[in-house]
Amino acid sequence: MHTRWTDLWSTSPLFQHIQHIDPFAIKHSFLKLTLSFSKRLTGLIIGLRTRHLPLNQHLFRLTKTDSSDCPRCPYIDETVPHYLFECLHYLAARQVMSQALGRKATSLSHILTDPEAIVILVRYVNQTHQLKSTLPKT
Ligand SMILES: [Zn+2]
Numbered sequence: 001m002h003t004r005w006t007d008l009w010s011t012s013p014l015f016q017h018i019q020h021i022d023p024f025a026i027k028h029s030f031l032k033l034t035l036s037f038s039k040r041l042t043g044l045i046i047g048l049r050t051r052h053l054p055l056n057q058h059l060f061r062l063t064k065t066d067s068s069d070c071p072r073c074p075y076i077d078e079t080v081p082h083y084l085f086e087c088l089h090y091l092a093a094r095q096v097m098s099q100a101l102g103r104k105a106t107s108l109s110h111i112l113t114d115p116e117a118i119v120i121l122v123r124y125v126n127q128t129h130q131l132k133s134t135l136p137k138t
Contacts, residue, residue: 014050033113041122044131048112051080053131081108083130093127096120 034042047053056078060068070078072089083090085106098105100120111117125131 017050029113033115033118041118044122044125045112045118047131048080048084048108053080055080055083055130083128084108084111084124090124090128090130093124096127097124 034045037045044053052058056065056070057068059065068077070076070082070087070089073082073087076082076086078087085094085108094105097111097120101111101117104110104114104117105120111121
C-alpha cells in the first residue's frame with residue numbers, strides 16, 4: 001500500500017513543489033512535524049507548501065476572483081513568495097520575522113519545516129490578517 005501510494009505521489013504535480021521545499025516529505029517528516037499541530041495549522045502549512053491558499057493567484061486560477069494581482073501591489077501576482085517575502089504592505093510583520101530568524105527568514109523551506117520557525121511564521125500570518133480564516137490565534 002505504501003509503495004503504491006509512493007508511486008502515485010511521485011507522479012503528482014504537487015510532488016515537485018513539495019520536494020523543492022522538503023525533500024524528506026515523502027519520508028514521513030511532515031507527519032512528524034505536524035503531529036502536535038492543530039488541523040488549521042497543518043492546513044496552513046500544507047497550503048503554503050502546495051500554494052493552495054486564499055491568495056489571489058490561487059483564487060484566480062479557481063475563477064474565484066477577477067485578478068491574480070496582490071490587492072495592494074497592482075500588476076504583481078499575489079503568490080505565496082510575494083505574501084511571505086516581498087509585499088511591502090507586510091513590511092513591519094516581516095521585520096519581526098527577520099529579527100527572529102535572521103537570514104533564514106527568507107528561506108521558504110526553513111520556515112515551513114523548522115518547528116521554531118513555524119511559531120514565528122504563525123505570528124507573521126496573524127499580524128498580516130491576510131489568511132485570517134485559515135489560522136486561529138496562537
Ligand atoms: Zn503585495
